[in-house]
Amino acid sequence: MAVEEIPLGEQQAGDAEPALQLERGGLWRQALRQTFRKRSAVAGGVILGLLLFIALFAPVIAPYGEREVLIATEGLRPRAEPCIHLSVDWIPDVPVLSRAESFLEANGFSCPSDRPQHLMGLDGNGRDVFSRILYGARTSLVASVGAVGFAVVCGTVLGLVAGFFGGRIDNVVMRVMDVLLAFPALLLAIAIVTARGPGLFNAVLAVSVVTIPVYARVIRSRVLSVREQDFVAADRALGVSNARILVHRVLPNSLTPLVVQATLGMATAVLELAALSFFGLAGDPDTAEWGRMLSVERNQLFTSPHLVFYPGLMIMLNVLAFNLIGDGLRDALDPRLNS
C-alpha cells in the first residue's frame, strides 16, 4: 500500500506533527502501537484473538458436532443442566485444589464422572451447547466480516467517486445515501430480508446495505479535503489520470477514519445480525448462531438459564471486543488526540 504521502493531510494540524513523524515505521504500525498501549484495547484484542481461535479450531475443540442430537444416544433430557467433570486425572494432587474441588462438588458444580460431560448443558433439542457456542463463533465472525467488508467496499467506491468528482454525481449518490440513512437501520434490514427471503446470506447483505451510507459519508468527507491538497494538484499538473489519482493518492489518505469506522461497525454488525437471527430471519434455524440460540430458548429463561446465558454472553463479548479495539484505534488515529 502506498502510504508515503500520509502526513500531508495533517500538515496544518500543528505542533503534534513533528513528534508523529519522528516515530519509526509507517502510520499503521504507529497506530497499532499506540492502540495497544491502551489496556482496554489490549483486552479487546485478546478477546478477539480468542474468538478467532475458537472459530478457526471449532471442529477440533468441540466435543460434539454442530447439529449432533444426543437424545437417543446418551439418554439425557433436552435442556439438561451443565455437567462438568472436576475430578480429572491431570489436575495435580494439591490440597488447595482438591479442597476447591470438593467445595464445588458440594455446591452442585460438578457431576458424577459416569454422566457425559457437557460444559454448558444441552439445548432444547438435546444438543451440546458448548459445541454450538464454538461453532457459533464461526457464523458470527464470518457473517460480520462479510457484512462490514461488503459495506466498506461499496461505501468507499461511492464515497470516493462522489467526493472526488463532485457536482451532479455527488448530489445523486449522497441523496440516495441520505434516503437510506433516513430509515432506522434494523427496520430497513428487516425490510430487505423480508423482501429477499430469510437466509444468512440475505441477512448479511441487509446488514451490509444499511451501513453503506455511513462509510460513504466518512470517505467522502475526507476526499473533499484531500482532493484540494497540493500533491493532488501536482499529479493533475503532471497529467496523471483520475483513476490513478483516486487509487494512489486520495484513497490511501482517506483510509484512517474508515478503519476506525469499520472496526466499530463490526460491533454493530454482530448485534444486528444477532437481532435478525433472533427474529428468525437469518436462515436455517438449526445453524449454530448465537442470536438464534437465544431466541429459540428465550422462554426457558427461568427454568434453564444456561441456554440463554451463554449465547448472550458470547454476543456481548464479541461486541465488546470490537468496540474496545475500535475505541483504541480511534484514539490512536485521531491527530487531535495525539500528544
Added chain:
Amino acid sequence: MRRQRTRWLALLVAFGLVAAACGGDDDESGDGPEEADFEAVAIDESDQCGTEGYTGNLAAIEAVDELTVRFTLCEPDVAFPAKVAFSALGIHPSEHLEATGGAPIDNPIGTGPYRLEAWERGSQIVLTANEDYWGEPPSIPTVVFRWSAESAQRLVELQSGDVDGIDNVGTEDFATVQDDPDLQLLEREPLNVFYLGFNVDKPPFDDPLVRQAIGYAIDKERIVENFYPEGSQVADQFLPPGIPQYEEGAETFTYDPERARQLLAEAGYPDGIDVGPLSYRAEPRPYLPQPPQVASDIRDQLAQVGIRATLDEQESGTFIDNANTGNLSFYMLGWGADFPDATNFWDFHFGAGASPQFGTGFPDLHEVLAEAGSTTDEEERAELYAQANDLLFEHAPAIPIAYGGSAVAFKAEVEGAHASPLSNEQFAAMSIEGQDQLVWMQNGEPSGLYCADETDGEALRVCEQINESLLGYEVGGTEVVPLLAEDYESNEDLTEWTFHLREGVTFHDGTSLDAGDVVASYRVQWDAADPLHVGRDGLFTYFEALFGGFLNPPPAEGEA
C-alpha cells in the same frame, strides 16, 4: 331502523313466495305457510340443495314465532346441535348488525354475562358484568384481558400477582406452577392433533411410498417425551381420544426405520432423497408447544433414514395462508377442536369441500366422510370413521404425531377456575373473594370481536363472554348445553331442527331477544350477497366449514 326491517321483511316474504312456487315438490317442509302473528321471517332456499351453485347444507331458516326458530337442512347432520353451539354462531341484535353495517368488530353487543366496556388496542380489553343477565349474574364485576406471546412473561406476571390467570403455561414451567402453593395448574384435556402434512400433488410427495416412509421414520414417542408437557399423548389417528368417534386401536405408523428405508428404496431412492423444505411457524400452540425444537428433531429423525429436509420457518399468517392455498408441500400443522365431533376434524381437512391443503383430495375418503356425517346411528358412524382411519393410513396425506396437553394457571384463590378442552374458559363461573376484578393473560390480542368472522381462539374466548349462541358447551367440558335456546328437537331424519328460545332475554343494549335476531345473525353469514355479509375480512371461514358453503357465493372463490 324500523323501516329497514320492514323492507327486509317484504323482500324475504317475496323470496319465500318465489321459492315456494318453484320448489313445490319439496316434501321436507311438511307444515304449511306460517301464520303472521309475529313478524314471521323465513328464508327458504331448499330448492338450491344439491345444485351446482350451492355447496352448503343449510336449506332454510325460519322464525316460526317470536321464540321459535326452525332450521331445515339439505342432508341430515347429526352434529348440528354441536355446531350451533359454536361461538362463531353467536346471536347479535339485528338492529345492531344493521347499525354497524354488518361489522360489529370493536363494539359487539350480545346477551352474555359480560359486556364490552373498552378495548384499548394494543393493551387490554375490559369487560363488565351484565346486571340484567338471564342466568346467574357473574360474581366478578370486571374481567380484563391482556396478552403476551412469551410464556415466560405470562408466568412472571402471574407470579408477581399482576394477573390472576394465564393461558398456555410453558412446557418447562408446569412443575414451577405445581410447586407454587399460591398458584393452581389446570391441565386441558388434549382435544387436538399435531400432524405432518403433505400436498400430495407436489413431488416427491405425490408418491405414497415416500409419505409412508416418512411415517415410519418418525419416532413419535421420542417427540412426545422430549417436547411435550405432561398429559400429552402419542397420536394413532386423526381424532384425539376426547372426541366420541375416536377408534380404539386404530392402525397407524409406528417407528420402524428399517421399513422406512425399504419403502424409500421401493420408491426408487435407495440412496436417500432430498425432500426440500419442511415448513412450520414458530408460534406455539397447544398441539405443538415447541415448534422450532420439534422441527429440528423431525429433520434429525428423517436424516437418519436418508430423508433430507431443510427447515423453513414462516410468519404465522403467511404460513396458514400458504397451507390453505396448497402452497406448502411438507409442513407441520395441527388442529384444535371447535366442537366435540369427528366432523370438525375430518370434514374440515379431508371432506369434499376441504381446502387444497393436502392437494386434490381422495374420492374414497370424501365418500366415507360424507356418509359418516349424515348417518344418525352412532355405531354405524364409528364403523365409517374406522374406515376413514384406514384410508388415511393407506393414503398418508397426513401423519398424526401427538395430542398435545396444555394447561392454564390461576392464582390459588380463584374459585371455580377451570380449563376448557375447547379453550373457552368462562369467567362468569369464577369468583375471587374480596376482589372485584379478574385479569386474564392470553397469548395474543384478538383481531376483531365479531366472531362470526374470526377463527383465532384468542378472539373466540373474548367473544364467548359477550355473545351467546343458541346452545353452548358446559363449563370446562364439551357437553352441549342449552343457552339461548331452552330446548330443541329434530325430526326423525335429522334434517329439521327446531329451537325454542328462552323468554325474557335482553341484549346489552336493552332490546329483547327474539327469533328475528337469530335469523338475522345466521342470514348475514349465510348469504354472501347480503349487504351485511361484511365482517372483518368477509371470509366467514367457520360458517363455510360448518355448513359447507354460502348462498350466492362470490364467483372467484378460494383466493382470499
